[in-house]
Amino acid sequence: MKVTFIMPSVGRKDNEPYVDSWKMEPLALATLAGLTPPDIEIDFLDDRIETIDYNRATDLVAINVETYTAQRAYEISKRYRQLGKQVVLGGFHPTLIPNEAIEFADAIVIGEVENIWTQVIEDSQERKLKKYYKSDVRPVLNGVKPRREIFKHKQYLPISLVESGRGCKFACNFCSISSFFNQSYIARPIQEIVKEIESLNKKFIFLVDDNINVDSKRSKELFRALIPLRISWASQGSINIAEDEELLCLMKKSGCFGLLIGFESLSKNNLNQMGKNWNGGLERYMQALKKFRDHGIGIYATFVFGYDYDDINSFDTTLDFAIKNKFFLAAFNHLVPFPGTPLYNQLKKEGRLLFDNWWLDPKYRFGDVAFMPKQMSPEELSRGCMEARRKFYRFSSILRRFSDFKANCRNPYNAVQFLSLNLFSQKEIIKRQGLPLGREAAVQ
Template identity: 35%
Template sequence: NTPSRHEVKIVDEERRGIDFNCDADLVGISCVTPQAPRAYEIADKFREKGVKVVLGGWHPSALPEEAKQHADAVVIGEAEETWPKLLKDLQENELKPFYKNNKPVDLRKIKTPRRELTGGVNLIGAVQTSRGCPMGCEFCGVSNSIYGKVFRMRPIEDVVEELQSIKQRQLWFYDPSLTINPRYTKELFRRMKELNKRFIAFGNIDVLSRDDELLKLAGEAGCRMWFIGLESLSQKVIDRLGKKSNKVENYASAIKKIHDYGIGVIGAFIFGFDEDTPDVFNYTTEMVYELAIDTPEFTILTPYPGTPLFERLEREARILTYDWSKYTEKGNVVFQPKNMTPSQLLEGTNKAIREVSSLSGFMKRTIYDKHFFVRNITQLLR
């Protein structure tokens, strides 16, 4: 939502280096928690050269006072409405330290992203149809940080227009969940039938387990996989997290129903909950095969700033490091688990990942699920 009178240049450091001698009036940097140290380093370098810097995104929104130490201004939360105000203040030499919306952004007013500014070639297109999540899970930054719990949807016509402008056939819907409003999603899928796209989307297992029409339309629209946050095989854990959509006893039947419509399942599990013991790793990997999950995703519980989980573990003196670069969900344990050591959590997660990613793990999935091989090869050829 940058006014047209301003010239915009986007630099993705993963693709090309940053020119710290560029002729910029303002540098805006967005980051998530593990990127924060590098974002602060970049910001400091530009400020040393007299360039104004604005920080925003997940981490600065959670810790604005920390971010302000490295920036002239911090945008807290969604930026579509505050960004034009910030630019106006900059021109008038009245830049404020913090910019924050008092209410969620109306998604009818946001503009289609200017993808031509990113440069390079993306193999997968990224689309967002909605923001906010009413779940409020303890560990999740979606509802507890930048977007909040108020669920909002973009007009379907705007989404379809954006989809038509995306050259890539492969898409990823990065909504927190594309099943929060099934009526909206069904209409979107009906409109997508003629677009010849293939996509992956996040979904809640309770809706997918009972809505055959949604699954049918998803398949017709080009859905290859549903990414489902199963989180844990312990109902006690699920209940404490507040994830009301998940009933462990229904996992198997729900996954079978999704498979019946020719759609695969990415099943995401998190290790390190207070109820988890060292037995959780072997039990979860074995259940992955029994549940016929196509692609298991294992991560380590990570208490991101701004979440209730971070606040609780900090109160309990269980945060082991504030080196944000280690908050990666894989490869590091940044808190003290309750029923195992940090090394047991790290090693157990790594072992589970190796198991399901191995040739033997692949073969086990074909043994437990006789349709696994055909379903996934078919998806690749579609």
């Protein structure tokens, strides 16, 4: 038997290859490959970097589906099913909206796959796939071994993705993570993570955890264990990390060069509305930023616009804050109602969704706003975010943020890292904007 794993693209513009943007190794599919019994042949196709050859022999096609890639995933699934191949879909989107996803596949896996993948394979071998597979309990993450050899001969960004834990205990109302994992968290044994990183022989590691500090006792143990590896790592976390001096010291010692933190908004009313009042607001941000800077950790700050207390002035105020505080990187995103989140249900109830299901709508483009904001038009919201990105990544801002001798420009190595990532991000700004979702590749 042969299983083909597929990473779909978001979509593409007519007669153009897929945008050359943020192509990282898809860890979920390497993880799935690692769970596949060794006597099963495996194949892997990345729709973002190669043409899918539907004639290549296969028995089961397993596709990773996120909301932005759903349309493309469904198209790929349709082609394979027309050829009589069995298709199973899994990942965030099918989990959050299973009744839609099953319309486009033979089977879907709801939630994490570790406890059920061998069952899916066995049922597929007998051509007796059930429609839905769901484990009643969260898996124990011992013995997880992603098979990264599937990435061979494909060109990805030079950073390796490693998972240390999954989930987050918070409940921000826009966040798919919180809906997917139901505010729970599981982690891998630390020695297994260390072994995996050693085996990679790579300098740059992205720990893909949704929140690297859910359990600070464990995080400290992990960071202690990472120190001898002498790697450079980045991850995602919440602002409360800054209040634990020991944690900050260990992060730095273990090679943390950057942390993505969701500041989201400067407005306390907005933070309340999104269920993130624990973030605190401006005063706490300033205290935390001083701590991060003192420990030489660069901050990738993310902001979201479009909650009810935002108006067209919110962009400049936030941009000003981001530049003054010399963030290493920053994202200025408009609010996206992902299906299956409390935000989506609320906007639907209030009659504020502009599409029934924007992710499948032929008129929807990447960067479009899919709901009606309270104090501006959808176009003003989309434009405001784009302008903020442009201003944050223009040369005068890059230079101003570069002059942070405690974090961004602490040593020549950091300085090069800062400049290259900022110049890279400057180019990235418009790449995916306006991209139609889905569509068969016309040109590669």
